[in-house]
Amino acid sequence: MTAPPPGPGPGPRPGPRPGPGHRHGPAPETPPLAGGATGAAALRPLLDTVLTALHTGAQERGGPLPPGGPDTVTAHVTAALGDVLPDHGTGPHEALRTLVHTLAAGAADPADPLCAAHLHCPPLAVAAAADFAAAALNPSLDSWDQAPAASAIEALVTRTLAAEFYDTAHPDALVTTGGTEANQLALLLARERHGPGLTVLHGANAHHSITRAAWLLGLPPTRTLPTPTGTIDPAHLAEALAATPGPTLVTATAGTTDAGLIDPLPHIADLCDRYGADLHIDAAYGGPLALSPRHRDKLAGIDRAHSITVDLHKLGWQPVAAGLLLVPDTALLAPLAHQADYLNATDDTEAGLPDLLGRSLRTTRRPDALKIATTLRALGRDGLVALIDHTCALAHDLATRLDAHPGFELHAPPTISTVLFRPADATDEDIATLRRTLLHQGRAVLGRTHADSRLWLKATLLNPHTTARDLDTLITLLEGSTHR
Secondary structure, rough: OOOOOOOOOOOOOOOOOOOOHHHHOOOOOOOOOOOOOOHHHHHHHHHHHHHHHHHHHHHHHHOOOOOOOHHHHHHHHHHOOOOOOOOOOOOOHHHHHHHHHHHHHHOOOOOOOOOEEEOOOOOHHHHHHHHHHHHHOOOOOOOOOOHHHHHHHHHHHHHHHHHHOOOOOEOOOEEEEOHHHHHHHHHHHHHHHHHOOOEEEEEEEHHHHHHHHHHHHHOOOOOOOOOOOOOOOOHHHHHHOOOOOOOOEEEEOOOOOOOOOOOOOOHHHHHHHHOOOEEEEEOOOHHHHHHOOOOOOHHHHHOOEEEEEOOOOOOOOOOOEEEEEEOOEEHHHHHHHHOOHHHOOOHHHHHHOOOOOHHHHOOOOOOOOOHHHHHHHHHHHHHHHHHHHHHHHHHHHHHHHHHOOOOEEEEEOOOOOEEEEEEOOHHHHHHHHHHHHHHHOOOEEEEEEEOEEEEEEEEEEEOOOOOOOHHHHHHHHHHHHHHH
């Protein structure tokens, strides 16, 4: 990362600055705003500077992430920032040029085909552009008078997406910051239905947010079911349900973080019906498969859940954040109702102003539904399904290549778009060192996870622009790194 030379150190600070009545010289010019009648004109030249800096930063990085490791990146950032709060500003163009370039040069870029460690997608350009518009206008979805159009967009988008999962009269969804918040809301709603004695059962494959949510909500410690094959065993679940007195919430997973596996949802739903337990399905990763005729059968039974988590900043290509909590009926969200006279006065609500405060535990909320709505309109169902199907096919292609290669061991064919593999005859220590070496060199970003008591490399393919040649490049890079 190239950074401008640092200026002189802060040095001793001057005495108290003169107050408003004792200014020397002309007052500084008021910076322009992003909104209003003149906002677009003020933003246009700044955006040109930003786009140029994004380009030069990516060129300087030249790969999926910057080489050198944390100390090198921190040194470059420190040099670029200089005095974080200078006495005199450098102006908007210099500040944007320097810091956006530094951010891009030091980024782990999920748009690079060799950046494939996490459930961290490259956002679509159209979604990022819509998100920029949301930032410029800055609506806040805690009251209608702060977000008239944004609140209507959110209502239409959430109902439409909920109807993709629930064939009911009044399906609904809340926009969340991601799977963690959605899971927390699911447990909160279950607690409000059944009381603080609610027992939460989940597989060892469940996302960590389940146990954290139970802790935050003051619920009893969750009970973990073993998942030796990576998914919940219905026989173990039946035993646990039979031995659990009182109200119970079962949380299943459709797309595990480590391997992208899907629990046997129909069997789990049958057992929940038999024992009178509620069911929440964390489909943060796998939820968008419901849109694809080719893959939706993998989610059979998902419509029987009391709530579903879906995260469109994974297999939906949205900028963070774009989470959803879906329910089959709006009435299930009633426990979230809250009243603050300055936001949703009773007489305003009775007069027809939409009450937004019960749509989240947050107060100030960004209009994250705008980028989702823009993406759905721009791509349509067929365009979005094409991205989902192509990404899943890429994972199968990589798995096939690795399985046929004598230098690698494939864990299993991918369920969604996550591929677990390891160099043949490598130790766990070798694999951990290999991954860190690639990170330090800035050549590839791969994940790691344990399965079958061994450490595996993880490639999470979420980039629909990845090609077969990119897969070959990854394998060649790993071959060279393994045989050194």
